[in-house]
Amino acid sequence: MTATTPDLWHHYGRSRAETDRGIPASFCWIWGQSTGPGPEVLGPLSGAHVADLGAGAARHAAHLAVHHPVSRIDAVDASPSQTAMALELFGQVPRLQILSTDAVAHLQTAHASYDVLYSVFGAVDFTDPHELLPAARQALTPGGRLVFSTPAHFLSGHVAEADVTSRKIAAKTQDGKAAWMPRWVLQAHAWIHLLDQAGFSGISVETWPAGQGPRPAATLLVSARRPA
Numbered sequence: 001m002t003a004t005t006p007d008l009w010h011h012y013g014r015s016r017a018e019t020d021r022g023i024p025a026s027f028c029w030i031w032g033q034s035t036g037p038g039p040e041v042l043g044p045l046s047g048a049h050v051a052d053l054g055a056g057a058a059r060h061a062a063h064l065a066v067h068h069p070v071s072r073i074d075a076v077d078a079s080p081s082q083t084a085m086a087l088e089l090f091g092q093v094p095r096l097q098i099l100s101t102d103a104v105a106h107l108q109t110a111h112a113s114y115d116v117l118y119s120v121f122g123a124v125d126f127t128d129p130h131e132l133l134p135a136a137r138q139a140l141t142p143g144g145r146l147v148f149s150t151p152a153h154f155l156s157g158h159v160a161e162a163d164v165t166s167r168k169i170a171a172k173t174q175d176g177k178a179a180w181m182p183r184w185v186l187q188a189h190a191w192i193h194l195l196d197q198a199g200f201s202g203i204s205v206e207t208w209p210a211g212q213g214p215r216p217a218a219t220l221l222v223s224a225r226r227p228a
């Protein structure tokens with residue numbers, strides 16, 4: 001097992017991208033992507049500057065760029081293979097910018113410039129929250145919103161961590177070798193504490209039950225604001 005593989009997201013979403021190449025008609029937060037609330041959770045989007053943190057193939061971002069009146073949406077992802085896929089699928093979508101970079105590094109250069117930041121099982125799950133959340137707060141405009149969905153428990157069924165700690169989860173290199181990456185799967189109170197520590201207010205957490213299908217998981221849908 002190795003932790004130094006450069007891109008452990010090569011295989012993610014790859015077979016879907018061969019056949020499902022259209023702009024998604026809907027936007028789902030919940031694990032399984034079939035039910036639950038939609039982009040209204042992000043608040044008003046008219047003229048908003050938005051970023052998706054850990055956008056993968058940028059399906060959620062492409063939906064927002066086409067179906068909602070954002071001024072611009074930046075689909076940020078640290079995986080070169082994911083951003084290459086996003087560019088191939090949605091590189092021509094107006095108002096959508098695909099950025100191949102680490103979310104923390106990007107946010108640290110973006111002082112008070114985003115109205116809305118969100119993550120759908122994205123960078124928030126796989127990045128030390130002590131780094132990501134303060135960077136997100138300072139990148140938001142006063143009153144700006146951070147919304148993210150994250151697993152309510154480990155996919156194995158084990159309960160989420162009560163403390164702020166990551167666990168190693170299985171991953172695969174491009175050539176199929178076993179590897180691991182850290183994932184922060186935390187209980188609601190741990191996210192609330194972290195967001196509070198990072199200077200957010202108006203923090204809320206909703207739990208959505210697991211749906212049907214393989215590897216079902218319940219979802220925490222978390223939202224917070226940079227104080228105005």
Ligand SMILES: C[S@@+](CC[C@H](N)C(=O)[O-])C[C@H]1O[C@@H](n2cnc3c(N)ncnc32)[C@H](O)[C@@H]1O
Nearest residue numbers: 054055056077078079102103120122123126127
């Ligand atoms: C499970 S995928 C989710 C992708 C997408 N949000 C979706 O719903 O299909 C997680 C994504 O987060 C990205 N990611 C993880 N940590 C990141 C970070 N620190 N900065 C940018 N992207 C990150 C990975 O490269 C991967 O594409």
